[in-house]
Amino acid sequence: MKYLVIGCSSAGIHAMEAIRQKDATGEITCLTKEQDLPYGRPLISYWLEGKIREEKMSLRPQEFFDRLGIRLCTGVEAVRLDLANRSVLTATGQSFTYDRLFLGCGGKPIVPPIEGLKAVPHFFFHTLADVKKIKLLVTPEDKVLIIGGGLIGLKAAESLTSLNARVTVVDLAPHLLSSIMGAGAAYMVQEAICAQGVEVKLNNSVAAVRMIGPRELAVTLKDGVQLMVNHLVVAVGVAPNLDLVQGTALSHRRGLLVDQHMQTNISGVYAGGDMVEFREMLSGQQKVVGIVLNAAMQGRVAGYNMAGFPLAFDGSMVCNSLNLFATNIVTMGESTAAGENKEILVSRPAPGVYRELVFRDGRLCGATLINDAERAGILRHLIYKQVEVDEVKEGLLAKTPQLLEIPFARWDEYYRDLTA
Ligand SMILES: Cc1cc2nc3c(=O)[nH]c(=O)nc-3n(C[C@H](O)[C@H](O)[C@H](O)COP(=O)(O)OP(=O)(O)OC[C@H]3O[C@@H](n4cnc5c(N)ncnc54)[C@H](O)[C@@H]3O)c2cc1C
Known part of the structure; x- marks a missing residue:
């Protein structure tokens, strides 16, 4: 049996572990477009703050892949999925065939429709490569505007503050962290953030941005206020990464659709993690639950089923636990x-x-x-x-x-x- 896994993060790794647990001899190949060996994505802000070294962020070392007989290809991006011929084409023109395919492509940062944004340099806060770029280019006393006061925007604010940058956070909602908490709790968090010198602008957003000099950007907010900043961080949310799925027969809405066995509408093609939507167990609604535990559980269930051992996933529940300021x-x-x-x-x-x-x-x-x-x-x-x-x-x-x-x-x- 030939297994092909796209994505080597929480979902992909757990899928491969489950496959190998049930199938000792099947051929497993994993493609990941990131250059780095898999790392804990939630740790990137701690790396930027200098609280953790890269070696300590590893989800699984190379030795893990060697021991399980997994062929890991880092820096390899899958660009086309040929479901009829059961093959995947990479950006460099290589073709990989499969009997069973697992898609664990995760999420990708949402790019808001801001006038001029595409023409100016800006950061995302999603990968280790993103924070390495920030570390290289942001210097103490630089003014940084973070667009988005959700979990990722505030993790960015915390680490940039620790680099002595002067940080402003702007968010469209009436309070911070609006996707995970109500106003009362958010106000307490805001107090803690502002006490560390971060400026917070709510009920507001960026209308336009333009470059006015090297390392200098003019930002116009929705309320008409003008800000001069050195850097922009875009953190308005993460959407399921469906790039590989577009134009194929795989069914999707906001996220890729799967059944209880994490199988898509195409036999032999499975998926899990941030690219998938599934029944949220409390509301009963289809949702993308973008947390590590969910990705790991879905990957594991998919892996067992791919190796021929039926197992059902019974739904996700959102939980967040973090320290901020x-x-x-x-x-x-x-x-x-x-x-x-x-x-x-x-x-x-x-x-x-x-x-x-x-x-x-x-x-x-x-x-x-x-x-x-x-x-x-x-x-x-x-x-x-x-x-x-x-x-x-x-x-x-x-x-x-x-x-x-x-x-x-x-x-x-x-x-x-x-x-x-
Ligand atoms: C800053 C930050 C903080 C977070 N904090 C927390 C937290 O505290 N707790 C928590 O539970 N969750 C947290 N999360 C969310 C958590 O990281 C995700 O839910 C989890 O990583 C999802 O795992 P995944 O395997 O679905 O996808 P991802 O981790 O997004 O990985 C996707 C994988 O797919 C690969 N890939 C994508 N497209 C292709 C392609 N075309 N070809 C080849 N490879 C491809 C990528 O290289 C990567 O290996 C945080 C996220 C961020 C960004």
């Missing part, structure tokens, strides 16, 4: 609270600590915890298992939640497999 942030489930029939309860148990719980039909469906991660595991489990918590809502909010607070009658739910 010395503030610990955990968000889980439907933490933005948008939507009907939801009850939102908030507590501030201590200075600098914030807990927001979102309930629907007597069950916890989302949580945002700022500097309050101690009992995150229990809350996550209550969300994941959809345990009825109507009787203990206040208890979950008012003090450190204890497992024993859950009424005995609900323990079956707590330990039940959600898909059973």
Whole structure:
């Protein structure tokens, strides 16, 4: 059996591990367009800050690929997919054939429609190569404008601040991190960010940009204000990378569509990770859940199925856990609270600590915890298992939640497999 894997990050690596676990002799080839050996993408901001060395970012070393008998081709971009002939063409004209194909092409930064953007130099914050470029070109006291106040934009702001750049963040939304939390929690994060000298401009965006000198850009904001900056970082979000899929018979909407076995509509072609949309288990809606754990689980399920061992993926749940400007942030489930029939309860148990719980039909469906991660595991489990918590809502909010607070009658739910 010939397996071909496109993409060597969380999804691709787990797919290959699962294949090799079940098929000791099949031929596995992996193509990745990045030059680097696979690394933890969430670590790129720490590399830029000098907190971690490149060797420590490795997801799997070369020795791993040698041991598993995987032919890894770095710096090789797949540019055309020929589904009829089961082959993939690369940018350098090489052709790779397969019996089973796994697509783990991830996401790619969204480029907003800003007048003049294409004509001026700008950075993304998505790959190790991106942050290496930033390290080379940004010097202390440089003025940097970051477009986008989401998770990636703020990770960029944090690392650029540590390089002594003067950072401004602009975001269209009325508050920061609007895709993962509500305004109350975001305000606390904003306070922490501004205390480190970052300027935040909300309800605003960049209308136009032009070059006015070497290393000097004139930026016009939507509200008419003009800014002079040395660098622009574009971080308005990540979209599924469907470049290879366009023009083929593979079905897609926002992301590539797959069944429970992570197989696409074409037999023998599987996919997982940030390029795929799947049923989000709480809302029941098709979503792209762009987190490492989701990519790894989907890759693993795909790998087993590719090797002939049927396994079903039962859905994703969004969880984020990160530190930003010395503030610990955990968000889980439907933490933005948008939507009907939801009850939102908030507590501030201590200075600098914030807990927001979102309930629907007597069950916890989302949580945002700022500097309050101690009992995150229990809350996550209550969300994941959809345990009825109507009787203990206040208890979950008012003090450190204890497992024993859950009424005995609900323990079956707590330990039940959600898909059973
Ligand atoms: C700055 C930053 C911080 C993050 N922080 C977190 C975090 O704290 N927690 C968390 O869970 N998630 C975080 N994420 C998201 C997380 O990194 C992704 O969800 C995860 O990496 C997705 O894995 P993937 O395998 O689907 O794709 P990716 O990691 O995007 O990898 C895609 C792979 O496909 C390859 N590829 C793409 N197209 C081609 C082609 N045509 N030919 C050959 N190869 C190709 C690429 O080279 C790469 O190897 C963060 C992301 C960023 C950018």
